[in-house]
Amino acid sequence: MKDITQLSPREIRLLIRKGKWDKPTSGLGMGYAQANLVILPEKYAFNFLLFCQRNPKPCPLIEVLEPGRFKTEFMAFDADIRTDIPRYNIYRKGHLEETVKGIKKLWKLDFVTFLLGCSFSFEEALLRAKIPVRHIEENKNVPMYISSIPCKRAGLFHGPMVVSMRPIPPDKVTRAIQITSRYVSVHGAPVHIGDPSKIGIRDLNKPDFGDPVTIRKDEVPVFWACGVTPQAVVMKAKPDLCITHTPGHMFISDLLNEELANL
Amino acid sequence: MKDITQLSPREIRLLIRKGKWDKPTSGLGMGYAQANLVILPEKYAFNFLLFCQRNPKPCPLIEVLEPGRFKTEFMAFDADIRTDIPRYNIYRKGHLEETVKGIKKLWKLDFVTFLLGCSFSFEEALLRAKIPVRHIEENKNVPMYISSIPCKRAGLFHGPMVVSMRPIPPDKVTRAIQITSRYVSVHGAPVHIGDPSKIGIRDLNKPDFGDPVTIRKDEVPVFWACGVTPQAVVMKAKPDLCITHTPGHMFISDLLNEELANL
Numbered sequence: 288m289k290d291i292t293q294l295s296p297r298e299i300r301l302l303i304r305k306g307k308w309d310k311p312t313s314g315l316g317m318g319y320a321q322a323n324l325v326i327l328p329e330k331y332a333f334n335f336l337l338f339c340q341r342n343p344k345p346c347p348l349i350e351v352l353e354p355g356r357f358k359t360e361f362m363a364f365d366a367d368i369r370t371d372i373p374r375y376n377i378y379r380k381g382h383l384e385e386t387v388k389g390i391k392k393l394w395k396l397d398f399v400t401f402l403l404g405c406s407f408s409f410e411e412a413l414l415r416a417k418i419p420v421r422h423i424e425e426n427k428n429v430p431m432y433i434s435s436i437p438c439k440r441a442g443l444f445h446g447p448m449v450v451s452m453r454p455i456p457p458d459k460v461t462r463a464i465q466i467t468s469r470y471v472s473v474h475g476a477p478v479h480i481g482d483p484s485k486i487g488i489r490d491l492n493k494p495d496f497g498d499p500v501t502i503r504k505d506e507v508p509v510f511w512a513c514g515v516t517p518q519a520v521v522m523k524a525k526p527d528l529c530i531t532h533t534p535g536h537m538f539i540s541d542l543l544n545e546e547l548a549n550l
Numbered sequence: 551m552k553d554i555t556q557l558s559p560r561e562i563r564l565l566i567r568k569g570k571w572d573k574p575t576s577g578l579g580m581g582y583a584q585a586n587l588v589i590l591p592e593k594y595a596f597n598f599l600l601f602c603q604r605n606p607k608p609c610p611l612i613e614v615l616e617p618g619r620f621k622t623e624f625m626a627f628d629a630d631i632r633t634d635i636p637r638y639n640i641y642r643k644g645h646l647e648e649t650v651k652g653i654k655k656l657w658k659l660d661f662v663t664f665l666l667g668c669s670f671s672f673e674e675a676l677l678r679a680k681i682p683v684r685h686i687e688e689n690k691n692v693p694m695y696i697s698s699i700p701c702k703r704a705g706l707f708h709g710p711m712v713v714s715m716r717p718i719p720p721d722k723v724t725r726a727i728q729i730t731s732r733y734v735s736v737h738g739a740p741v742h743i744g745d746p747s748k749i750g751i752r753d754l755n756k757p758d759f760g761d762p763v764t765i766r767k768d769e770v771p772v773f774w775a776c777g778v779t780p781q782a783v784v785m786k787a788k789p790d791l792c793i794t795h796t797p798g799h800m801f802i803s804d805l806l807n808e809e810l811a812n813l
Contacts, residue, residue, distance in 0.1 A: 333596040340599065340611055348603055353705065361702075439624075442616065468813055471734065549812065550731055 291315060296363065296539045300371040309373045309388050311535035313407065320473070320544050321537035322349055322362060323403040323514040324372060325521070326390075326530040329354045332399035334442030338520065339401065341439035345448050345516035347404040347472045349540075349547070355396040362540035368400050374533035376518070381525030386533050393530070404473035405514055405537055406451060408544040412466050418459050421500040428535065429453070430494035431513050435487025436478060438516065443524040450478060451513040452491065454506040463509060469548045479510040486510065496534070554578060559626065559802045563634040572636045572651050574798035576670065583736070583807050584800035585612055585625060586666040586777040587635060588784070589653075589793040592617045595662035597705030601783065602664065604702035608711050608779035610667040610735045612803075612810070618659040625803035631663050637796035639781070644788030649796050656793070667736035668777055668800055669714060671807040675729050681722050684763040691798065692716070693757035694776050698750025699741060701779065706787040713741060714776040715754065717769040726772060732811040742773040749773065759797070 291299060291308065296316045302308045312321055327335050332354070339346035350361045357368040369391045377384045377393070387393075406429070410420050422429045429451045436448040455463050460480065468476040479486045491508060492499045496515055502508060521529045532538065554562060554571065559579045565571045575584055590598050595617070602609035613624045620631045632654045640647045640656070650656075669692070673683050685692045692714045699711040718726050723743065731739040742749045754771060755762045759778055765771060784792045795801065 329596075333592075333599065336596065336599050336603065337614055337616070340603070340614055351600055351603055353600070471812060549734060 292317070296541050297365065299539050300363070300366055303373050304367065304370040306388060309536070312373060312537045312539055313535060316539040318411070318543055320349070320362070320540045320542045320547050321405045321407045322540055323405055323517065324368070324530070324532040324538055325401040325403065325517050326368070326398050327401070327526060328395070328528055329397040329399055331443075331526045334444055335401065338438070338441035338444040339403070341441055342448070342516070343471070344474055344478060344512035345438065345514070347474060348401060349404050349472055350402045352400040354399050357394065357400065359402070359540070362402055362538070362542055364541055366538070368538070369394050372532050372538050373536040376531045376533050378521060378529040378531070380527065381522045390530055402538060403514055403517065404470075404547065406474055406511060407537070408473040408547055409467045409470040411544055412470065413463060416462060416466055418455065418463050418466070421454050422498065425500055427500055428497035430491070430499055431496035431515055432483070432488045433495045433519065434479075434510070438520065443526070444520050446520045446523045448478065449496070449513040449516040449519050450486065450510040451497070452494075452508050452510050454500065454502040455509045457505055457507055460507050460509060467511065469550050471549045472547045474512045474514070477509050478512050481507055483508055555580070559804050560628065562802050563626070563629055566636050567630065567633040569651060572799075575636060575800045575802055576798060579802040581674070581806055583612070583625070583803045583805045583810050584668045584670045585803055586668055586780065587631070587793070587795040587801055588664040588666065588780050589631070589661050590664070590789060591658070591791060592660040592662055594706075594789050597707055598664065601701070601704035601707040602666070604704055605711070605779070606734070607738055607741060607775035608701065608777070610737060611664060612667050612735055613665045615663040617662050620657065620663065622665070622803075625665055625801070625805055627804055629801070631801070632657050635795050635801050636799040639794045639796050641784060641792040641794070643790065644785045653793055665801060666777055666780065667733075667810065669737055669774060670800070671736040671810055672730045672733040674807055675733065676726060679725060679729055681718065681726050681729070684717050685761065688763055690763055691760035693754070693762055694759035694778055695746075695751045696758045696782065697773070701783065706789070707783050709783045709786045711741065712759070712776040712779040712782050713749065713773040714760070715757075715771050715773050717763065717765040718772045720768055720770055723770050723772060730774065732813050734812045735810045737775045737777070740772050741775050744770055746771055
């Protein structure tokens with residue numbers, strides 16, 4: 288097998304479709320945007336779409352498919368949302384029931400698919416500007432925290448914003464804000480800079496999701512809205528059924544990260 | 551009566567509510583964002599919200615109210631969408647049936663309200679940067695054209711993008727792009743610069759809506775996505791009922807234009 292990191296997004300999706308890759312997608316398809324997945328029955332779709340409209344930082348929509356559709360029209364050519372993601376989480380009534388490698392057998396004609404931007408896109412831009420991304424350096428998952436920042440409610444969907452944290456050297460904080468501000472559709476500019484207690488985070492060494500990372504002396508913790516928010520919200524809203532990607536196991540699109548930049 | 555141009559957005563909305571102002575809102579509440587209005591029965595709401603998600607330049611959503619709600623939560627305090635707009639257009643099956651000063655009697659519990667950004671916000675920013683806005687100089691309506699740029703379809707909603715045109719001196723085109731790029735939620739950066747025929751416009755002197763304006767020698771016609779697009783799309787989609795503002799008679803919000811800028 289060719290080195291997977293050298294394959295195109297379409298080639299990687301085909302490998303995943305054939306069941307030959309079920310691991311995280313970090314580092315794959317470099318330069319191309321990866322996306323968070325949320326699938327809900329149609330009866331919840333309007334309220335979830337409204338939730339995303341009201342909370343664009345944690346829930347930056349890149350593509351929404353009409354009920355029953357499983358082929359993307361914008362993000363990728365010839366992609367099948369039922370098979371092209373390495374692992375899926377199946378939530379029933381807010382409870383994670385199982386993790387599976389495909390959802391063809393579960394598919395229903397009223398399923399509405401939402402694809403949301405992912406911070407991998409702006410991390411690549413940070414690295415290109417020589418701004419360190421600690422969890423990548425330490426080969427860890429980004430640390431994520433349930434903040435005290437409330438999302439705006441839409442119907443049954445509500446809850447606190449989940450944020451990711453990256454420690455930034457003080458002389459690079461402004462540049463990190465500038466760079467991520469360009470990427471509105473992948474969480475955009477930070478939601479908070481500095482003192483974690485101001486957004487309800489007690490201990491940076493105890494993230495709610497992901498791994499703790501080293502914070503060096505003088506480094507400033509910078510917090511971005513995180514794509515785990517919709518999963519946390521879905522767990523609270525307890526819809527009959529919700530299918531998401533398994534965290535870290537993303538949809539790899541044909542869109543360049545640069546195509547998602549606003550400026 | 552106090553000079554209306556000196557009143558706050560809330561004071562102007564109260565005058566409108568009492569039936570004391572039914573004229574266009576251009577020049578009122580300077581500094582504050584005005585919004586386009588679209589109201590649809592709930593059965594069309596998901597597809598229209600999807601249409602806006604897919605076509606953010608002509609349809610930049612600022613606030614969406616849940617079915618039956620007529621009070622804004624984000625754009626204004628104590629505003630009533632049924633009374634606080636000077637004139638409403640009532641479309642039935644895509645046909646403009648009548649223009650009215652209030653819609654309290656028509657209101658139904660399944661009505662979903664969409665408020666969309668308006669170019670007044672970025673025009674103020676252009677003027678502040680000494681970039682001429684010709685239709686304001688000439689005291690006219692902005693010229694608008696049905697372009698050949700297709701919108702992305704969502705259910706029954708589809709059609710060409712309507713664009714507005716402002717002639718810009720060649721040495722100010724770059725600056726005009728930079729300034730309007732900041733205002734993603736009020737149509738954002740231009741969709742086309744220069745030769746109108748490239749986007750299907752035959753004669754700049756014959757706009758489809760609004761008034762023709764003077765284009766001076768060497769000036770470049772610059773085209774922005776226009777908030778009339780949703781009305782044109784609704785006329786094509788022919789829903790049972792759709793209520794919009796009457797063009798030019800906008801909703802005046804409590805949000806500063808500057809609050810809508812992304813950067």
